[in-house]
Amino acid sequence: MSAHGTTTTTVRTASTVHAVVDSPLGPLTLVADDGRLAALYMTAQRHLPPDARLGEEVPADDPVFADAVRELREYFAGERTSFDLDLSPRGSDFQRAVWLRLREIPFGVTTTYGTIAADLGLPPGASRAVGAAVGRNPLGVVVPCHRVVGASGALTGYAGGLDRKVWLLEHEGVLV
Known part of the structure; x- marks a missing residue:
């Protein structure tokens, strides 16, 4: 509630955000551009692009990452063999x-x-x-x-x- 008794809602304006999730491979950094998964980086990953923009950090349970986190968990649990995510990788x-x-x-x-x-x-x-x-x-x-x-x-x-x-x-x- 604000000082005037109304509820305030936080609206994220950043188009690029990231979250860190745990996995059997160690922490994974998920990056989304405009709501689409753009990157998944592992700790100490080689060949990070020069424009590896991560943007604002958000919690791993942020709705922008809900499908990616769910599908990754299913994959690591042996319940998924392919990914059906909307992707937006940066590259030539x-x-x-x-x-x-x-x-x-x-x-x-x-x-x-x-x-x-x-x-x-x-x-x-x-x-x-x-x-x-x-x-x-x-x-x-x-x-x-x-x-x-x-x-x-x-x-x-x-x-x-x-x-x-x-x-x-x-x-x-x-x-x-």
């Missing part, structure tokens, strides 16, 4: 095309950088460019870059750390 057109392709990799399945390049109609040798885009995926777990492996099947780098990549793949039933 090429990066967003690669990230969109990543969302098509089924739960418990791996693919290679070369396969993704071929799927996107890129010339031979484009797997390095695909790898660079995969490494800068701002929505780890939700956009499953952990499902991409080297041509030999070897686990390659993961911005969240190889230990987390192993955990995610094993969680999905992939033998590593």
